[in-house]
Amino acid sequence: MQMNEQHIADSFGISPELLPHLPTLLADIWVLGSWPDRIVELLSPLELPGDSTRVLEVGCGKGAVSVPIARDLGFRVHGVDLFEPFLQEARARAAEAGVADRCTFEQADMKEVLGRGETYDVVVIAAVGHALGDTVEIVGALRQTVRPGGYMVLDDGYLSRKERVDYPGYEHCRDRETTLRELTAHGDRLVKEVVIPFTDLMAYNARNNEVIARRVTEVSLRHPELREQLLRYQQAEIEECLLLETETVAAILLLQRT
Numbered sequence: 162m163q164m165n166e167q168h169i170a171d172s173f174g175i176s177p178e179l180l181p182h183l184p185t186l187l188a189d190i191w192v193l194g195s196w197p198d199r200i201v202e203l204l205s206p207l208e209l210p211g212d213s214t215r216v217l218e219v220g221c222g223k224g225a226v227s228v229p230i231a232r233d234l235g236f237r238v239h240g241v242d243l244f245e246p247f248l249q250e251a252r253a254r255a256a257e258a259g260v261a262d263r264c265t266f267e268q269a270d271m272k273e274v275l276g277r278g279e280t281y282d283v284v285v286i287a288a289v290g291h292a293l294g295d296t297v298e299i300v301g302a303l304r305q306t307v308r309p310g311g312y313m314v315l316d317d318g319y320l321s322r323k324e325r326v327d328y329p330g331y332e333h334c335r336d337r338e339t340t341l342r343e344l345t346a347h348g349d350r351l352v353k354e355v356v357i358p359f360t361d362l363m364a365y366n367a368r369n370n371e372v373i374a375r376r377v378t379e380v381s382l383r384h385p386e387l388r389e390q391l392l393r394y395q396q397a398e399i400e401e402c403l404l405l406e407t408e409t410v411a412a413i414l415l416l417q418r419t
């Protein structure tokens with residue numbers, strides 16, 4: 162098992178044995194937890210030139226955010242993710258959308274890419290959680306690669322109450338007030354906050370849980386030895402959705418780098 166594989170398995174909260182089946186389990190889901198239309202709406206009024214604007218998306222998954230940014234705004238997007246099967250789909254989706262010439266997708270660790278010293282006009286991190294640490298650390302890592310006056314888009318959210326939640330992967334989550342304070346701790350300006358309506362979150366989660374359940378059955382039939390792990394995965398997905406619906410607010414935050 163390579164280090165990357167363990168890391169990817171951990172980031173999806175699955176056992177490494179399920180990793181080869183992840184593309185099948187998530188085959189019906191292109192958007193992996195983010196709100197691409199809202200991100201495009203957030204970026205479109207900014208004064209950024211079409212085809213010379215350079216965007217970096219870290220943790221781009223299957224390109225569900227990168228491809229609409231290239232397609233609808235004409236920007237050039239470089240997507241980075243650890244999981245090659247997702248990147249293959251991202252490249253195919255970019256070609257299908259007619260923007261293969263404006264999109265590049267690279268298999269790499271976001272920490273390495275953010276430390277390269279390249280600069281972009283916009284950096285996006287969507288539904289990646291706290292792979293880069295707490296909110297101060299996330300913004301600190303992103304802003305290394307954004308030009309002064311450029312933008313950072315964080316599609317994630319915050320806790321709906323002051324109390325912290327005891328759930329793996331959510332250790333760094335804080336309430337709105339603390340999150341906004343942490344976001345601007347490096348001196349950057351909060352330009353806009355878009356809160357995702359609860360009904361949209363519910364509908365998105367319900368649809369995903371339904372298609373995952375079907376894929377769990379399909380993979381279980383082919384691999385009965387994995388049945389228990391697959392059912393645990395399905396259950397964990399349902400529990401995480403419940404946590405998101407009861408304890409968090411989904412929101413996209415747009416920051417301008419000083």
Ligand SMILES: C[S@@+](CC[C@H](N)C(=O)[O-])C[C@H]1O[C@@H](n2cnc3c(N)ncnc32)[C@H](O)[C@@H]1O
Nearest residue numbers: 172192193195220221222225242243270271287
């Ligand atoms: C929930 S998905 C979100 C994907 C995409 N942003 C979207 O909204 O559809 C999180 C992605 O982050 C990637 N990821 C996690 N840690 C990473 C790291 N250190 N470097 C690069 N990608 C990472 C995972 O492989 C996964 O594809």
